[in-house]
Amino acid sequence: METEFVRWLRDRVPTHSSLLLGPGDDAAILQWQHDANCVVTTDLLTDQVDFDVQVTPLEKVGRKALAVNLSDLAAMAAKPVAIVISLALPRHQALKTAQQIYEGLLPLASEWAVAVAGGDTNCWNGPLAISVTAIGQVTAAGVLRRDGAVAGDQILVTGEFGGSILGKHLDFNPRVSEALYIRKQFEVHAGMDVSDGLSLDLFRMMTESGCGAELDLAAIPIADAAHELAKSTDFVKTPLQHALADGEDFELVIALPPAEAERLLAQPPDSVPVTRIGHCTEQPGLYGVDDSGQRAKLSPAGYTH
Amino acid sequence: METEFVRWLRDRVPTHSSLLLGPGDDAAILQWQHDANCVVTTDLLTDQVDFDVQVTPLEKVGRKALAVNLSDLAAMAAKPVAIVISLALPRHQALKTAQQIYEGLLPLASEWAVAVAGGDTNCWNGPLAISVTAIGQVTAAGVLRRDGAVAGDQILVTGEFGGSILGKHLDFNPRVSEALYIRKQFEVHAGMDVSDGLSLDLFRMMTESGCGAELDLAAIPIADAAHELAKSTDFVKTPLQHALADGEDFELVIALPPAEAERLLAQPPDSVPVTRIGHCTEQPGLYGVDDSGQRAKLSPAGYTH
Numbered sequence: 001m002e003t004e005f006v007r008w009l010r011d012r013v014p015t016h017s018s019l020l021l022g023p024g025d026d027a028a029i030l031q032w033q034h035d036a037n038c039v040v041t042t043d044l045l046t047d048q049v050d051f052d053v054q055v056t057p058l059e060k061v062g063r064k065a066l067a068v069n070l071s072d073l074a075a076m077a078a079k080p081v082a083i084v085i086s087l088a089l090p091r092h093q094a095l096k097t098a099q100q101i102y103e104g105l106l107p108l109a110s111e112w113a114v115a116v117a118g119g120d121t122n123c124w125n126g127p128l129a130i131s132v133t134a135i136g137q138v139t140a141a142g143v144l145r146r147d148g149a150v151a152g153d154q155i156l157v158t159g160e161f162g163g164s165i166l167g168k169h170l171d172f173n174p175r176v177s178e179a180l181y182i183r184k185q186f187e188v189h190a191g192m193d194v195s196d197g198l199s200l201d202l203f204r205m206m207t208e209s210g211c212g213a214e215l216d217l218a219a220i221p222i223a224d225a226a227h228e229l230a231k232s233t234d235f236v237k238t239p240l241q242h243a244l245a246d247g248e249d250f251e252l253v254i255a256l257p258p259a260e261a262e263r264l265l266a267q268p269p270d271s272v273p274v275t276r277i278g279h280c281t282e283q284p285g286l287y288g289v290d291d292s293g294q295r296a297k298l299s300p301a302g303y304t305h
Numbered sequence: 306m307e308t309e310f311v312r313w314l315r316d317r318v319p320t321h322s323s324l325l326l327g328p329g330d331d332a333a334i335l336q337w338q339h340d341a342n343c344v345v346t347t348d349l350l351t352d353q354v355d356f357d358v359q360v361t362p363l364e365k366v367g368r369k370a371l372a373v374n375l376s377d378l379a380a381m382a383a384k385p386v387a388i389v390i391s392l393a394l395p396r397h398q399a400l401k402t403a404q405q406i407y408e409g410l411l412p413l414a415s416e417w418a419v420a421v422a423g424g425d426t427n428c429w430n431g432p433l434a435i436s437v438t439a440i441g442q443v444t445a446a447g448v449l450r451r452d453g454a455v456a457g458d459q460i461l462v463t464g465e466f467g468g469s470i471l472g473k474h475l476d477f478n479p480r481v482s483e484a485l486y487i488r489k490q491f492e493v494h495a496g497m498d499v500s501d502g503l504s505l506d507l508f509r510m511m512t513e514s515g516c517g518a519e520l521d522l523a524a525i526p527i528a529d530a531a532h533e534l535a536k537s538t539d540f541v542k543t544p545l546q547h548a549l550a551d552g553e554d555f556e557l558v559i560a561l562p563p564a565e566a567e568r569l570l571a572q573p574p575d576s577v578p579v580t581r582i583g584h585c586t587e588q589p590g591l592y593g594v595d596d597s598g599q600r601a602k603l604s605p606a607g608y609t610h
Contacts, residue, residue, distance in 0.1 A: 002609075003609060020342060021448075021450065024451075024513070025380075025381070025450055025451050025452075025497075025513075026346065026377045026378075026380035026381050026451070026497050026498060027344045027345060027346035027377050027378060027380070027381045027383065027439075027441070028344070028345050028346070029342055029343070029344055029381070029443065029448060030342060030343040030344075030345060031342055032337060032340065032341060032342050032343045033340075034340070035337065035338075035339070035340065036337060037325060037334055037335060037336055037337050038334070038335040038337045038343065038440070039332045039333070039334055039335075040332060040333050040335060040387065040389055040422050040423065040438075040440060041331065041332035041333070041389070041423060042389040042390070042391050042423060042424060042425050042436075042438060043391075043425050044391035044392070044393060044425040044426070044427050044436070045427075046393050046427045046429045046431065047429070047431070048429060048430060049427055049428075049429050050427075072331045072332050073331075073332060075330075075331035075332070076330070076331050076332045076334070078332065082345065084345055084346070084347040084438055085347070086347050086348075086349035086391070086436035086438075087349070088349060088351050088393070088434045117345050118345065118346060118347060119347060120347050120348050120349040120436070121349070122349050122350075122351045122354055122355075122434075123354075124351045124352070124353060124354050124432070124434075125353060125432070126351065126352070126431040126432040126434065127429070127430070127431040129393045129427075129429075129431065129434050131347075131349070131391035131425070131436040133345075133347060133389055133391075133438035134332075135343065135345060135440070136332070138334065143326075143334060145326065145330055146329075146330050146331070147330075192330075192331050193331060208329070208330075304307075304308060
């Protein structure tokens with residue numbers, strides 16, 4: 001099956017200026033221009049954990065497998081260069097499954113000019129699993145790490161949060177160009193992408209940075225989907241709780257000095273709103289302040305692996 | 306489970322001079338020295354296909370997951386730099402499974418000074434799957450591709466072939482230093498590693514190169530394990546047939562001009578014998594000549610995915 005699949009794929013993988021040697025040899029060769037450092041990340045998506053093969057269209061699974069990796073590169077402010085893809089395919093309709101996954105993945109690869117450098121494909125008796133590894137380059141502006149936030153920094157986010165499971169988790173736009181723009185134009189102390197939940201991921205960033213955060217709860221941008229989800233589940237959680245804990249928002253959360261935050265709020269990227277949601281504190285942990293001025297400790301909540 | 310595992314792993318992953326930022330952020334950063342091009346390869350190992358979780362020690366599975374990737378980098382004559390690892394773990398004893406896999410993998414990573422740059426770990430209801438992506442650098446000597454052999458080139462191999470399933474498929478030494486030595490010291494037209502079977506992989510190399518090969522069948526170095534396997538299976542296949550088709554030998558097969566072949570045979574690497582097994586021909590396809598001088602077409606045989 002793999003031979004037939006590779007033949008099918010060879011006609012569809014676009015040539016890429018950085019791909020000196022593509023699939024077909026023992027490994028791919030990427031032209032590495034300049035002395036840029038290399039950023040590498042990998043994400044594994046598995047059936048019944050990250051998608052449900054019975055209901056999720058395979059094209060969307062393929063798109064997501066790439067998009068989560070692009071979101072990780074964005075979280076480092078790295079320029080995407082290439083990916084490799086491992087597919088563990090159930091034997092039934094293995095070729096069709098592989099083709100549908102690539103049909104979802106390839107348009108996103110083209111959109112970001114990412115070289116599809118290679119992969120490995122196994123048929124087996126297990127469920128569907130997809131592992132994508134993405135390679136990027138550090139730009140002249142530098143990287144975006146989690147550990148540089150300091151007390152007094154303002155905390156800004158792109159986009160809206162919560163209710164991603166209703167659709168966005170499959171269709172989100174990784175914030176690659178936004179991250180590159182922000183890193184280039186502003187002094188940013190720390191940043192990451194929100195995959196496991198806004199409060200949990202922000203807590204991780206604060207912990208790595210050795211500080212804490214106070215959130216202006218009324219300022220958290222809540223997605224319509226979070227309201228919808230809260231309503232459809234009889235408000236077991238409020239929309240705000242969904243926004244703080246659902247995860248798979250794949251938005252950026254960044255910490256930057258107040259003057260730089262003001263500048264960014266005045267000159268946001270064209271593609272997505274940027275909102276100030278709080279600031280970094282000397283005191284570790286997360287605190288929330290509601291619109292009556294009440295301050296309370298927030299438990300970091302989200303998806304723990 | 307992943308949080309606990311990452312904590313366990315952080316204490317065990319050695320620091321590495323090229324690893325500017327290791328596991329824990331959204332992605333790893335590798336220092337990319339010089340303007341070397343980047344070589345990337347990925348291999349997926351799955352339960353019941355590449356190993357049997359009931360009988361194969363998990364440390365050996367982990368070692369193999371890295372070793373097959375190092376063999377691919379060797380096949381390109383690339384210097385290993387870093388790896389990332391995706392693990393799909395059955396829920397039962399997931400942490401212990403992950404630890405045993407890494408305990409097999411880490412010593413080999415240290416042996417080759419490969420940075421363990423990151424990974425992703427999912428628990429699920431499926432069987433065990435491991436995907437490793439390896440990143441290497443092209444050296445000043447250049448890469449080793451499959452498509453450069455020409456008629457008249459001599460065909461040389463490292464080591465012995467056949468019967469790998471009796472043990473070598475888990476314990477083999479990837480021919481990294483041998484490939485770097487050979488590429489640096491000799492003019493080599495083409496090369497690859499033998500993973501699917503000597504005759505099948507050589508056929509692929511010849512096809513990519515636009516030529517064929519004639520093998521001196523009496524010269525093929527047959528492993529003791531191939532004799533053993535032939536005997537234990539009542540000679541359904543001869544030892545030579547095992548050597549030509551078993552695969553997972555992870556030896557190098559290379560094509561080089563006659564004078565360079567002579568030089569290499571006179572100055573082989575210290576670690577492994579090098580044997581001349583035939584030469585490249587204008588005529589496509591594979592032919593074998595036995596010790597009576599009889600010439601017959603050989604069907605490429607091996608593991609087809």
